[in-house]
Amino acid sequence: MKKMLKKKINLALTNLNLAPPTPDRNNFTVEEPRDREHGHLATNAALVLAKSLGRKPRELAELIIKNLTDPEGYIEKAEVAGPGFINFTLSLKWWAWALADLLRTGPAYGRAAARGQKIMLEFVSANPTGPLHVGHGRGAAIGDALARILNWVGYEVSREYYINDTGRQMRILGESVLARLQELQGSTEPFPEDHYRGTYIMELAQKVLAEKGPEILDLPKDEAVTYLADFAGDQILVSIKNDLATFKVEYQTWFSEKSLHREGQVEKVLSFLKEKNHLYEQDDALWFNTEPFGDDKNRVLVKSSGERTYFATDIAYHWNKFQRGFSELVNVLGADHHGYVPRLKAATTALGNNPSSITVLLVQFVNLVRDGQPVAMSTRTGEFITLKEVLNEVGVDAARFIFLTRSPDTPLEFDLNLARTQTRDNPVYYVQYVGARIESILKNAPPAPVETNLLLLAQPEESNLIKHLTNFPELIEIAATRREPHLLATYLTVLARLFHHYYSQHHVIVPNLALAAARLELIRAVRLVVHLGLNLLGVSSPDQM
């Protein structure tokens, strides 16, 4: 719709043949004015171009209007307004054409052709040391919705979960289970500080005891800890997978950190960087010279103890991603990782890739509130609300929608009381209700005549609806390029409002059968877009509620 107008304006500018040809010819925008009295669409072309063309804005606007060509009869009215805007009112013919086009395209509306580009989304990637909490849920909702959207606009998308199944946190996990095991066997040693205290640790200890017996405790401590870490990690990972499946998040790959070490990838990337002269030794440690690539200081890759740092394995991991043929990487991370971004980009550059091929999406924390009080969320103390609990309380759809309505870079307040008591008032139902209402109308619909005349949709509420519907493809495109799935949630809320308003103003099934038929087509289109939009958010779109 906007493209159509832009083309016409550009053509008018060409016809005007004004010298000099301006370089900012395409700098103007076509937008929807807030005020309905300003028509369907407005352009600032005259305002933007006035200076370089040496004309007064209003004068230029008049010239543009005079030179518009519109053989199809799509423009009803074009007039100069305010400081030099041109307001357009589009004709019924245009709206009929746009709606027909949408219905003809059907379930593929807004879907772009494959671009032959592989893009990887890594998200959640929580350590398998405890259950997922709400913060992970937010990352999961955003990552998954973004994956759906990117796929929709033509990328070959792969979702990946990186499992940190080795290192310090895993050892602490093993030690935590060991401590509980010893307790079960009568030890009175105090539980070690800074270890995982959640009740699930005790459950895991009981499970080990039941399956393997107390002989585990006879092993040398290191062996026991390693065994228990693996055992517990595997179990926890299973429950993480279950939670994500419940949340309707599916991964193509679960990538194990261990496999990087097993296949010697860390050593390979170290020698690669060494060859490129990016490494140096100092104080018995091996350093990576990341500063020239925009990091604020250099980083250790191999400690004096010989241990590889977390950063070293992470470089190997991202190297591996590129080697698997992904041209673009998106990482959804908690906001506490933002200091990590420059060094990741630095590593990307040093490895010979464009740093802009990796996008890090930082998601701010979720603050749980109960009875007006913040709820502590430490995995260590065991006082946390798991994703599973929240899903049980408010349901998958509501949780996803709440996560996806807010921009990722603002902390989200999640009020559990509100979520619990106001389930039915949740905004997600406002959108879903549109679908249910339409299905109900369609059930009562009379049989359609052979030919439907969409020109009968002459009410302003109808053109408003069509206008918003036809914005869908462009909106998805924007949400994809900006990696902002929440734009879609906002879009759907507006669509819902427009529909509910229309519904209250006009009956769909009216005695005039031709008009009824046209209106049924319109609400079918609304149904379709609501369905597509909710699907892209991973929210269900029920026929009945």
Add this chain to the structure above:
RNA sequence: GGGCGAUUAGCUCAGUUGGAUAGAGCGUUAGCCUCCGAAGCUAAAGGCCGCGCGUUCGAAUCGCGUAUCGCCCA
């Protein structure tokens, strides 16, 4: 001390990359079901878009400064 993000209605938050009179949900107030689903609609009240300076035809949006909050680093 340095960095990143935030600051918009009583509360929770949008604002489609600079457009005309600032948006929604919840809450408050007053209305609307003999009529396609009232999980809805209509209306009212509620705003110095943290503050200051700048950029320009035009700023919630961009720049600089500043305050407050959250997080990260030393």
